[in-house]
Amino acid sequence: MEYSAKQLQIIEVAERLFSQKGFAGTSVRDIAQEADVNVSMISYYFGSKEKLIEALFEIRMSESRSRLETLVQSEDLNPIQKINMLIDNAIDRLMGNQCFHNIMLREQLSSERTPVISDHIRNLKLRNLELMQQLVREGQEAGVFRKNIDMSLMSTTLYGTINYAIATQEFYRKINDLENMEEEEFQKYLRKRLSQHLKSLFKSTVTNEHHIEN
Amino acid sequence: MEYSAKQLQIIEVAERLFSQKGFAGTSVRDIAQEADVNVSMISYYFGSKEKLIEALFEIRMSESRSRLETLVQSEDLNPIQKINMLIDNAIDRLMGNQCFHNIMLREQLSSERTPVISDHIRNLKLRNLELMQQLVREGQEAGVFRKNIDMSLMSTTLYGTINYAIATQEFYRKINDLENMEEEEFQKYLRKRLSQHLKSLFKSTVTNEHHIEN
């Protein structure tokens, strides 16, 4: 599916507004006005407000997927380095598309799911998990990772932490006295801290044999 | 503030619906219908839809806060045990009020914030963090915890992981072949796994001296 410049413009505005005010909280008039197009264009171009958000997922999910697949190609790294790459890839994807991942998280919080979107999300999550499990298996075979790692919970921690860090970044700024830092610099800083934090978490967990066994 | 049985009934229905469909996605008519009261009662009792959600926060937040404060009283535990208690307390609070914490997470995802609610959330988060930092300090003074622990990120991981686990529990069920498990049993199972997982994560992180130093 190809989208015209005007369609992409609408999608981008919609992404921002859905992120800020939620899907139900955003009217097509809001979108049309900010995208500087006629209201009827949204139904005209996409069929409905529902189809618009589906188009958004279509685009962003394929981007996410291709960025995920670049990970597979890196062959000459050791298991820990690969895990670290996966972590940075996740941080980049989520931090670099905060609006979209905000929408995606909301979608997962909702019980009014659209099949098309749910499928997208499930597929990406499956692929994510698959990749993580493969990396871990490699590490285990190389003897550097411990057995009995619940990768689905590690994955939950990875995405849960990043998502929650994004959601509460303002609070993080305040309590760490970073309120005067430039927005761009803060974003870089937060990425770095998240990267260190998550790498440390993962390293301790996948390598440490002395974990709790209850 | 005291609420009558009928008011509480409305609040509970609202909590479930806001959780399922979001605040903007839930109409007062939806709530009135499911709570089996006249539509105008919502304005009559709470003043407005907005005030209704504020009443919900008023109630749940004070509950959360008092449950949080019970932690302070446990004196005869060692630092690790205290951290573990804090983790279980968080799991209990979030897993035991999934609807409400779903709403709370959405609220944090939104940029259209209500001051009253934002204040509640900020205050609870501050108290949470305060408590965690105090526990960690005790562990550090006892010589069992390492220095340089970024508690705000550890807290992010704690709440981020639980919130995300709740949001994606259906997915977790599916990939772990737990689809036939009874709902209640699954909830218990998930709590236990989360508990183990987070305790393991925290223990490795707060005690392990070999963390990444970049």
Next chain:
Amino acid sequence: MEYSAKQLQIIEVAERLFSQKGFAGTSVRDIAQEADVNVSMISYYFGSKEKLIEALFEIRMSESRSRLETLVQSEDLNPIQKINMLIDNAIDRLMGNQCFHNIMLREQLSSERTPVISDHIRNLKLRNLELMQQLVREGQEAGVFRKNIDMSLMSTTLYGTINYAIATQEFYRKINDLENMEEEEFQKYLRKRLSQHLKSLFKSTVTNEHHIEN
């Protein structure tokens, strides 16, 4: 019909609010709140909002009527003095009950008339006119007033002028640089000016033989 202190209190508040915001623009809740009584008391005491305004007319109209009848008793005055008394009586009644006469004027502007109220108004107006015509007849018989006086238009001028002066008193203050005058003093001032103005108008008109004859 006798009214209790609480009922009178409600009626007085209603009078003020109907005057300020109109009948339809005033809710029974507004009235109840300002009168410091329970909302249901208005229906309880008067039957309905409609009946409340009828009660108001009942009271004020009988007051107006008795004040009007005092005129009849003044026997030892000449025709001009009697006319002047009638003018001052009208000014006193309207200026002294601005709220009520505001409501009464609105009622006459409306085509959604309540029979009870319409009857009150018509009866008072008839009695007013009757009295004026009687005074004029006396003057004509005494030879001091000219023939062919359209008393219904003179009456229209009398009440129209006072009503309009009341409605536009703020404007009158402004254009006559009286904005710093105390409210009470201004009321007295306006009454006096109106009295002079109307007496002058009436005297010129009822006595001057050189009026237009087209």
Next chain:
Amino acid sequence: MEYSAKQLQIIEVAERLFSQKGFAGTSVRDIAQEADVNVSMISYYFGSKEKLIEALFEIRMSESRSRLETLVQSEDLNPIQKINMLIDNAIDRLMGNQCFHNIMLREQLSSERTPVISDHIRNLKLRNLELMQQLVREGQEAGVFRKNIDMSLMSTTLYGTINYAIATQEFYRKINDLENMEEEEFQKYLRKRLSQHLKSLFKSTVTNEHHIEN
């Protein structure tokens, strides 16, 4: 501001209904139904019920103003003739737009004023008064009008009388046994009587030196 045929249709219906039932007493549904348009068109065209009445004032006030300004051009008349023209102009404006002037009078009776409308009214009244005062000054300079004429009260009598005559025309019909007269003929008759009456009043007042001096 230009208005489409449909907008004008709505405005005309609104004018009639506001006149009959007051602003608060008229619902947008009433207007929509009588104007035979969809309810939402009123918000669509005017933004709100409030803006609708503002649009009405915009239109009628500019009409009134231009009709008022035609007076200025009549040069070759004597002072009395000019005053008479001003009276007839006022009668024509008010009698020819009874609905609108009913609304305008109500607006002046209300203490819940809309700034936009208040400004319109004040400006027109100022212009009215200005013109009257100028005419009177000309008459005084020509030596035919007496000094010390309170034009603001004369103006009050002019507009008060016409407004009140319109408000009570039904009563006037009845007491003058004109109930069988055709509506159109009655309107012409009333205009003529008002014209005679007011011209007579004004002439006596502005020229008669024997006015009351208390």
Next chain:
DNA sequence: GATGAATGAGCATTCATTCAT
């Protein structure tokens, strides 16, 4: 007699969508 809870109709307005051009 007096009250606060409760009702259901009605309010102005906004919604996503469709229609005529």
Next chain:
DNA sequence: CATGAATGAATGCTCATTCAT
């Protein structure tokens, strides 16, 4: 292709009144 007018359902809320006590 693209648009602005138009639609009718739905929104949150207020209304005058009534009910149960």
